[in-house]
Amino acid sequence: MIRPLVLTLTGAATLWLAALAPAAAADAPVVDAPAGAVKGEALDGVNAFRGIPYAEPPTRQLRWRPPVAAKPWTGTRDATRFGPACHQPPSRPGSIYAPAETPAMSEDCLSLNVWAPADAEGAPVFVWIHGGALSGGSGSEAMYDGARLAAQGLVVVSINYRLGVLGYLAHPQLSEESPDGVSGNYGLLDQIEALRWVQRNIAAFGGDAGNVTIAGESAGALSVMYLMAAPSAHGLFHKAIAQSAYMISTQALRGTVHGTPSAEESGLALSRRIEVRGLTRLRAMDAQTLTVQAALSGFLPLGSVDGQVLPAQMVEVFDRGEQAPVPILAGFNEGEIRSLRFLLPPPPADAATYEATIRAGYGELAGAMLERYPSANLDEAMLATTRDAMYGWTAERLVRKQTALGHPSFLYYFNHSYPAADQAGLHAFHASEIPYVFGAAERTPPHWPKIPDTAAEKALSEAMMGYWAAFARDGVPAAAGAPEWRAYGDARAYMAFDxxxxxxxxxxxxxxxxxxxVVCRRRAKGDLPWHWNVGIVSPPLPAGDTGCP
Structure with a gap:
């Protein structure tokens, strides 16, 4: 229930306060939610509520434990400011993804933000999960401001979740503490708890808890797939949007699989590398110091197959049809790797070396590889090889698998660019679709190639916002004055954004x-990962007598 905040004052006190803040206090919306009352900010037809806690603070004593739902509070909570970000290493100086300012950070970071039309009632809910390699980012980033999407008739929610070593450390001692005998996946459990909060509370903001879409980009899209694979998340959402997802091989909690050490082994190795042994000492460490040291030591935060939160490899879950049975909108960008060149190996000396290396790695598939990724332009070939192995294949696999479950699903290809991006060699780079989805061209980070303020750019953004909002509302993307976006289906239809x-x-x-x-043969072999170890760094491809194509 939304109500205005009214101050009851008389005489001179009323006039004095009115002079200090002529409209803000009187117009501030208040929502009486089951979690407690919150006072937000009235924007242009949209109400914003920021920094709402959905879980208890995971302080040092509660570090590396599943989230606990926040206790309801009494009184009215100020929800006009974002909560702190979860601990993360500093951004690389000059990165196009680095925010203008380093955010305030705390272990008490499990909060969410809500933007809702002022007159919302039974509106579809759009829950945004930020990217950042599961090691950085927050729901408060300027590009993720939900006001313009909310103006499309959605209740928009953005969330924080634990990152890096604090969100994804697995360790034998942590598993011993757990009643389920597992550890890791804490950041994923945070996301699930946030979705439970939405189920309990979003109706008070005008949202429909029976029509929730989860959406994310990059690691946020990876999280979308984790949530689709996690049985405990099923029923908490009804549609999914995955922008630049990557269905990589997943570490197991115990035992080496697909050439990757177990998550518990990685936790023990981290403890040795930073020379801090045992949970007591790890929990005693300053959170930011631990986060930075873990990142510098090479700790890679990822979900782990523990048989509880994640029951199996994502590819296996989707192959068996055990993922959440929901429609999906998924896609990728033409220039994904142009801003992620650290994923590429050093280039070969020349075209002949490239071709010889591909033939040695891919055997009877080398001809198909060289046809698709020819040596005429080595840089473009390598960019496309890694892009397709991680993002292109994943996007099409997602829509194929959801289509097979009987849910109309939609594929896109973002190939749009503009002068500043092209001049920087970043045509349609990773995440470059986000400002168009959120209507945020003027809210990009300081080193982001500047999007021109033109009618054409605004029109593309309006179309994308319309498609995304319609999918969240009805399960079918549609935008006024824009072409029909057909479901993938037998025709393998897609929408290109140029x-x-x-x-x-x-x-x-x-x-x-x-x-x-390639993925199927590596899976059958059992001791090879599949993702960025492709192209000229591919190990010899297993033979084709594995039941794979």
Whole structure:
């Protein structure tokens, strides 16, 4: 229930306060939610509520334990300011993804933000999960401001979740503490707890708890897939949007799988590298010091297959049809790797070396690899190889698998750029679609290539906001004055976003089949990961007598 905050004052006191704040206090919206009352900020037809706690603070004593739902509070909580970000290493100086200012950080970071139309009632809910390699980012980043999406008729929620070593450390001693005998996946459990909060509270903000879409980009899209695979998240959402997801091989809690040491082994190795042994000492460490030391030591935060939160490899869950049975909108960008060149190996000396290396690694599939990724332009070949292995294959796999479950699903390809991005060699780079989805062209980070303030750019953003909002509302993306976006289906339909939306069929013919074959053979072999160890750094491809294409 939303009500205005009214101050009851008389005489001179009323006039005095009115002079200090002529409209803000009187217009501030208050929501009486089951969690407690919150006072937010009235924007232009949208109410914003920031920094709402959804879980108890995971302080040092509660570090590396599943989240506990926040206790209801009494009185009215000020929700006009964002909560602190979860602990994360500092951004690389000059990175296009680095925010203007380093955010305040705390272990008490499990909060969320809500933007809702002032007259919302039974509105679809859009829950945004930020990216950042599960090691950085927050729901308060300026690009994720939900006001313009909310103006499309959505209740928009952005969340924080534990990151890095604090969110994804597994360790034998932590598993011993757990009644389920597992550890790790704490950041994922935070996301699930946030979705439970939405189920309990979002109706008070005008949202429909029976029509929730989870959405995210990069690690946020990885999280979307984790949530689709996690049985305890099923029923908490009803649609999914995955922007630049990557269905990489997943570490097991115990035992080496697909060439990757177990999550518990990685936790023990981290403890040795930073020379801090035992949970007592790890919990005694300053949170930011531990976060930075873990990152510098090479700790890679990822979910782990523990048989509880994540029951199996994502590819296996989706192959068996055990993922959440929901429609999905998924896609990727043409230039994903242009801003992620650290994922590329050093280039070969010349075209002949490239071709010889591909033939040695891919055997009878080398011809198909060289046809799809020819040596005429080595840089473009390497960029496309890694892009397709991580993002392109994943996007098409997601829509294929959800289509097989009987849910209309939608594929996109973002190939839009503009002068500043092209001049920087960043045509359609990783995450460059986000400002268009959120209507946030003027809210990008300081080193982001500046989006021009033109009618064409605004029109593309309006179309994308319309498509995304319609999908969240009805399960079918549609935008006023824009082309029909057909479901993937038998025609393998997709929508390309270039200067404007352009529908097409059969995106990058042969790409999906080629990568699927490589992944399938590596899966069957059992001791090889699949993701960025492709192209000229591919290990010899296992033989084709594995039941794979």
């Amino acid at each position: 200067a404007a939306p352009v529908p097409g069929e059969h995106l990058l013919p042969g790409m999906y089949e080629l990568v699927e074959t």
